[in-house]
Amino acid sequence: MSAAPxxxxxxxxxxxxxxxxxxxxxxxxxxxxxxxxxxxxxxAEAGVGKGTxxxxxxxxxxxxxxxxxxPEQAFQESLIRGAPPLGPGAPxxxxLHxxxxxxxxxxxxxxKYMQAAEMLGKGARYSHPVYAFYRTHVGLLVRQAVxxxxxxxxxxxxxxxPLGAEPFVYQRDARGMSLDEVCAGWHALVDAVLTPQP
Amino acid sequence: MSAAPxxxxxxxxxxxxxxxxxxxxxxxxxxxxxxxxxxxxxxAEAGVGKGTxxxxxxxxxxxxxxxxxxPEQAFQESLIRGAPPLGPGAPxxxxLHxxxxxxxxxxxxxxKYMQAAEMLGKGARYSHPVYAFYRTHVGLLVRQAVxxxxxxxxxxxxxxxPLGAEPFVYQRDARGMSLDEVCAGWHALVDAVLTPQP
DNA sequence: GACAAAAGCGGACTCCGGTCCGCTATAGTG
DNA sequence: CACTATAGCGGACCGGAGTCCGCTTTTGTC
Numbered sequence: 062m063s064a065a066p067x068x069x070x071x072x073x074x075x076x077x078x079x080x081x082x083x084x085x086x087x088x089x090x091x092x093x094x095x096x097x098x099x100x101x102x103x104x105a106e107a108g109v110g111k112g113t114x115x116x117x118x119x120x121x122x123x124x125x126x127x128x129x130x131x132p133e134q135a136f137q138e139s140l141i142r143g144a145p146p147l148g149p150g151a152p153x154x155x156x157l158h159x160x161x162x163x164x165x166x167x168x169x170x171x172x173k174y175m176q177a178a179e180m181l182g183k184g185a186r187y188s189h190p191v192y193a194f195y196r197t198h199v200g201l202l203v204r205q206a207v208x209x210x211x212x213x214x215x216x217x218x219x220x221x222x223p224l225g226a227e228p229f230v231y232q233r234d235a236r237g238m239s240l241d242e243v244c245a246g247w248h249a250l251v252d253a254v255l256t257p258q259p
Numbered sequence: 260m261s262a263a264p265x266x267x268x269x270x271x272x273x274x275x276x277x278x279x280x281x282x283x284x285x286x287x288x289x290x291x292x293x294x295x296x297x298x299x300x301x302x303a304e305a306g307v308g309k310g311t312x313x314x315x316x317x318x319x320x321x322x323x324x325x326x327x328x329x330p331e332q333a334f335q336e337s338l339i340r341g342a343p344p345l346g347p348g349a350p351x352x353x354x355l356h357x358x359x360x361x362x363x364x365x366x367x368x369x370x371k372y373m374q375a376a377e378m379l380g381k382g383a384r385y386s387h388p389v390y391a392f393y394r395t396h397v398g399l400l401v402r403q404a405v406x407x408x409x410x411x412x413x414x415x416x417x418x419x420x421p422l423g424a425e426p427f428v429y430q431r432d433a434r435g436m437s438l439d440e441v442c443a444g445w446h447a448l449v450d451a452v453l454t455p456q457p
Numbered sequence: 458g459a460c461a462a463a464a465g466c467g468g469a470c471t472c473c474g475g476t477c478c479g480c481t482a483t484a485g486t487g
Numbered sequence: 488c489a490c491t492a493t494a495g496c497g498g499a500c501c502g503g504a505g506t507c508c509g510c511t512t513t514t515g516t517c
Contacts, residue, residue, distance in 0.1 A: 111476095116496075231382070298505080
C-alpha cells in the first residue's frame with residue numbers, strides 16, 4: 062500500500078494519511094463492494110476529514126485508480142523494458158498480440174476498479190494519459206509490422222476499443238465469454254487488421 | 260416534439276406535461292448547453308414538479324435520449340425496411356459499410372445527446388436495447404457476407420466499438436478527424452474484418 | 458352528473474460528490 | 488529551542504440527482 066508517487070518530499074502526516082486512506086478504501090471495497098460506499102465512508106473509515114481525502118485524490122475515480130496504480134505501472138514498464146514478447150525483441154506483430162493479451166489479463170484481475178474508474182467522470186478513458194500511452198505503443202507496433210497505410214490512426218483506436226474495461230466486462234459478464242475466448246477474439250482482430258487488403 | 264410512445268392510452272394531462280418537458284429540455288439545451296442545467300431547471304422551465312419529470316423519464320440519461328428517439332427510430336426503421344444499401348436488397352458487405360456510415364452520420368448530427376446519454380448511468384451503452392439491435396443486425400450481415408467463422412461474436416463487438424458516441428467524439432473533437440476520415444476508417448475496418456485470413 | 462378507482466402530480470426530502478476556508482501540524486532557519 | 492512560512496487538515500457547506508408520499512385530476516361507470 063503505497064501506490065502514489067511522493068513526487069517531491071512528502072510531509073510525514075501527509076504520508077500517514079495517504080496510506081490510511083488507501084487501506085481504508087481497500088477494506089471497504091472488500092467489505093461492501095466497489096459501488097456501495099460513499100466518500101464520507103472512506104474518510105470515516107480512514108479517520109481523516111473529507112477535505113484531506115479530496116486534497117490527495119481529486120475525486121472518486123482517481124481514488125479507485127490509485128488502488129491499482131502499482132500493477133498498472135508495472136505493466137507499462139514491462140511493455141517498454143520487459144522481456145519479449147511483451148517487451149522489445151520480438152517481432153512487432155507478436156508484440157501486438159502479446160500486448161492485448163496482457164491488457165486483457167490485467168483487466169480480468171482488476172476489472173472492478175478499471176470499470177468503476179472509467180465510468181466515473183466524463184470521457185475518462187480517452188483523456189487519461191494511459192490511453193495516450195497505449196495508443197502510441199500500438200501505433201508504433203502496427204507501423205513496424207505493416208508500414209504506414211491509410212487509416213492507420215483509425216485502426217489503432219479500433220484495436221484499442223475492445224481493450225477497455227467496459228467492453229471487456231460486457232463480454233465476460235454479460236456475454237459469458239471466458240478470458241481465453243476474449244483473447245482468441247483479440248488475436249483474430251489483430252490478424253484481420255494486419256492482413257494486407259487484396 | 261412527441262418522441263415518446265404513448266404505449267397504451269395516455270391521460271390528457273400526462274401528454275401535455277410530457278410535451279412541455281421535452282420542449283423545455285430542448286430549449287435549455289439550446290440556451291445553456293447540454294451539461295449546464297439541472298433537472299430542477301427542466302422542471303421549472305416546463306412548469307411541472309420534479310416528481311412528474313422523473314415519473315415520465317426515469318433519469319437524466321433517458322430524458323436526453325428521448326429527445327432523439329424519433330430520428331433514432333427512423334434510422335432503425337430504414338435498416339429493416341428502407342431502400343438499399345441501408346435496407347435489404349444490397350449485398351451484405353455493402354449493407355455493412357452503409358450501416359456504419361449511417362451510424363456515423365447520425366452521431367455527427369446528434370453527438371451531444373448521444374454522448375451525454377451514454378456517459379450517464381453505468382454501462383449504458385451495452386445494456387441499452389439499441390446495442391442489442393445493432394449487434395443482431397451486424398451479426399446477420401457479417402455471417403451473410405463471410406459465413407460463420409470462429410470469433411465472429413467478438414468481431415461484431417469490435418466493429419461496433421468505434422460506432423459509439425464516446426469514441427466518435429474523441430476522434431472528431433480530440434483528434435480533429437473529419438466525418439469523412441472517420442467513415443474511411445470504418446470502411447477500412449470492415450474490409451479488414453471481412454477479408455479472409457491467409 | 459355523481460362517484461370511485463387509479464393515473465398522475467409536485468415538492469419536500471435524502472444522500473452524495475465535491476468545494477471552501479479558517480485552523481493546525483510540520484519542517485526548515487537562526 | 489523559538490519562530491515562521493506553508494503544506495496539510497477537517498468538517499461545514501453547497502448544488503444536484505433521484506425518491507417518497509399525500510394530494511389532485513382524469514376517466515370510466517351507472
